[in-house]
Amino acid sequence: xxxxxxxxxxxxxxxxxxxxxxxxxxxxxxxxxxxxxxxxxxxxxxxxxxxxxxxxxxxxxxxxxxxxxxxxxxxxxxxxxxxxxxxxxxxxxxxxxxxxxxxxxxxxxxxxxxxxxxxxxxxxxxxxxxxxxxxxxxxxxxxxxxxxxxxxxxxxxxxxxxxxxxxxxxxxxxxxxxxxxxxxxxxxxxxxxxxxxxxxxxxxxxxxxxxxxxxxxxxxxxxxxxxxxxxxxxxxxxxxxxxxxxxxxxxxxxx
Amino acid sequence: xxxxxxxxxxxxxxxxxxxxxxxxxxxxxxxxxxxxxxxxxxxxxxxxxxxxxxxxxxxxxxxxxxxxxxxxxxxxxxxxxxxxxxxxxxxxxxxxxxxxxxxxxxxxxxxxxxxxxxxxxxxxxxxxxxxxxxxxxxxxxxxxxxxxxxxxxxxxxxxxxxxxxxxxxxxxxxxxxxxxxxxxxxxxxxxxxxxxxxxxxxxxxxxxxxxxxxxxxxxxxxxxxxxxxxxxxxxxxxxxxxxxxxxxxxxxxxxxxxxxxxxxxxxxxxxxxxxxxxxxxxxxxxxxxxxxxxxxxxxxxxxxxxxxxxxxxxxxxxxxxxxxxxxxxxxxxxxxxxxxxxxxxxxxxxxxxxxxxxxxxxxxxxxxxx
Numbered sequence: 001x002x003x004x005x006x007x008x009x010x011x012x013x014x015x016x017x018x019x020x021x022x023x024x025x026x027x028x029x030x031x032x033x034x035x036x037x038x039x040x041x042x043x044x045x046x047x048x049x050x051x052x053x054x055x056x057x058x059x060x061x062x063x064x065x066x067x068x069x070x071x072x073x074x075x076x077x078x079x080x081x082x083x084x085x086x087x088x089x090x091x092x093x094x095x096x097x098x099x100x101x102x103x104x105x106x107x108x109x110x111x112x113x114x115x116x117x118x119x120x121x122x123x124x125x126x127x128x129x130x131x132x133x134x135x136x137x138x139x140x141x142x143x144x145x146x147x148x149x150x151x152x153x154x155x156x157x158x159x160x161x162x163x164x165x166x167x168x169x170x171x172x173x174x175x176x177x178x179x180x181x182x183x184x185x186x187x188x189x190x191x192x193x194x195x196x197x198x199x200x201x202x203x204x205x206x207x208x209x210x211x212x213x214x215x216x217x218x219x220x221x222x223x224x225x226x227x228x229x230x231x232x233x234x235x236x237x238x239x240x241x242x243x244x245x246x247x248x249x250x251x252x253x254x255x
Numbered sequence: 256x257x258x259x260x261x262x263x264x265x266x267x268x269x270x271x272x273x274x275x276x277x278x279x280x281x282x283x284x285x286x287x288x289x290x291x292x293x294x295x296x297x298x299x300x301x302x303x304x305x306x307x308x309x310x311x312x313x314x315x316x317x318x319x320x321x322x323x324x325x326x327x328x329x330x331x332x333x334x335x336x337x338x339x340x341x342x343x344x345x346x347x348x349x350x351x352x353x354x355x356x357x358x359x360x361x362x363x364x365x366x367x368x369x370x371x372x373x374x375x376x377x378x379x380x381x382x383x384x385x386x387x388x389x390x391x392x393x394x395x396x397x398x399x400x401x402x403x404x405x406x407x408x409x410x411x412x413x414x415x416x417x418x419x420x421x422x423x424x425x426x427x428x429x430x431x432x433x434x435x436x437x438x439x440x441x442x443x444x445x446x447x448x449x450x451x452x453x454x455x456x457x458x459x460x461x462x463x464x465x466x467x468x469x470x471x472x473x474x475x476x477x478x479x480x481x482x483x484x485x486x487x488x489x490x491x492x493x494x495x496x497x498x499x500x501x502x503x504x505x506x507x508x509x510x511x512x513x514x515x516x517x518x519x520x521x522x523x524x525x526x527x528x529x530x531x532x533x534x535x536x537x538x539x540x541x542x543x544x545x546x547x548x549x550x551x552x553x554x555x556x557x558x559x560x561x562x563x564x565x566x567x568x569x570x571x572x573x574x575x576x577x578x579x580x581x582x583x584x585x586x587x588x589x590x591x592x593x594x595x596x597x598x599x600x601x602x603x604x605x606x607x608x609x610x611x612x613x614x615x616x617x618x619x620x621x622x623x624x625x
């Protein structure tokens with residue numbers, strides 16, 4: 001039996017190699033219920049490989065991934081039924097309307113949902129009759145989050161959800177993720193935007209060459225760095241260029 | 256079951272929203288059928304005639320040879336067979352005249368009466384056959400006339416003509432089932448290849464892999480869609496073709512539609528499996544398209560879709576008779592044109608069955624999800 005205090009995700013010494021490339025070299029961590037857990041790292045560090053092993057999309061060479069008490073190795077189908085997944089490259093049937101896509105995916109989980117309600121959660125209810133191919137980049141990402149929510153998942157995996165989005169769309173997605181967390185979901189998120197990690201994540205793991213080289217809260221990681229006597233090269237100003245851009249172009253979403 | 260239904264319904268919606276798919280399934284084959292149908296190839300062929308050789312002697316063989324004409328100029332396309340066959344062929348098949356050579360033909364001192372029956376609906380062919388027959392018997396008579404005088408009068412050849420109204424429907428009727436078979440091949444191969452390869456290269460299939468459903472559910476939904484499309488398409492093509500070109504289907508036998516459905520499903524299964532094999536192998540549309548064309552293009556012309564295998568050289572038909580589309584087109588033609596029942600189609604069913612097994616074996620070997 002699992003209890004509320006048990007970790008929802010346990011990754012233990014996960015290893016995976018593709019030929020000469022070591023994608024995961026003994027990755028271990030735990031994620032607790034209701035937490036937003038970030039995995040940070042440059043491209044090719046092994047974030048996606050690790051996440052896809054947790055999702056049951058890839059098999060690890062060795063090690064264990066346990067979601068909600070179920071070992072992915074033993075029953076990947078049961079794990080897939082419990083989780084919601086946004087892949088790094090998402091694609092849906094381009095000839096279907098958004099409400100039909102949500103409805104279809106809900107049926108794949110044998111879940112009863114109101115497609116329009118799910119779409120309204122990601123702010124796409126006004127586009128329910130649009131076809132997938134007609135959506136903007138930000139709308140596509142929001143749809144893929146809507147589809148990931150159809151089975152009321154215990155864990156939501158978001159793999160680089162804001163890559164390629166403009167600042168407005170990115171900020172709107174952050175609000176969306178915060179709202180989903182408020183409703184009690186556990187979220188695992190990969191990103192290479194530090195600002196995004198700082199804004200959303202309760203704890204972050206920094207991944208490099210298939211290993212976790214740091215794991216703590218964002219504040220603690222910054223404090224640790226400052227304790228070494230680190231001084232930023234540039235004087236920190238009160239606003240960033242991101243703020244300038246948003247101030248000039250407005251915070252409203254364009255689509 | 257519920258999941259499978261949901262996937263089938265979704266995939267049907269996608270299919271009918273895809274205008275390109277509808278074009279290849281219906282408009283393209285209809286266009287070809289109408290173009291070839293109005294061209295009336297019947298006119299340019301030397302007419303088919305059936306000959307019953309009741310005498311079977313040197314004189315009768317000489318007559319048949321004369322009717323055939325020379326290698327340089329074929330007069331009539333003569334098939335020699337039984338009395339019953341030549342009349343069946345005249346009434347239901349492509350034959351335009353049935354010629355009966357009497358047993359006493361060529362026997363000395365006897366009057367031999369050749370009976371000819373024509374199809375009322377083809378006056379042009381009737382005139383051609385009648386003229387040729389008259390000239391040939393004339394010439395043969397003259398040859399015989401060179402023998403001594405005492406035979407000259409009695410040793411005569413007479414021709415009696417009669418007419419039936421045939422049920423056979425010529426090239427137009429022949430064309431429709433061939434085009435319908437070709438359309439099954441196009442739908443099975445091209446729509447399967449293009450949807451699956453696109454879904455694969457876009458990552459749609461990968462996203463489905465992240466759900467608890469098995470790949471087989473998705474595939475079953477896709478295949479059911481295509482099977483439904485193939486059957487509907489066959490109905491539309493045969494009905495529209497029959498209406499536009501004015502021919503009957505299976506001599507009006509209702510069971511012909513059931514038989515056609517079975518054949519369409521068998522043909523569909525065969526070409527869908529080939530489509531799966533190609534989409535399993537190909538990484539994207541650019542590699543898939545040429546492969547699908549290499550498979551379908553030769554069959555379009557070698558399987559007797561637009562013109563009969565009999566116009567092809569023997570060394571080619573020796574191979575092309577075993578092509579999957581040949582079996583399908585021959586089977587559908589037997590049902591719609593000759594009014595045959597599916598239970599009489601031995602070699603066609605066996606041929607289709609063997610090809611289905613081969614195709615599915617290749618498909619399961621080659622199919623990949625990513």
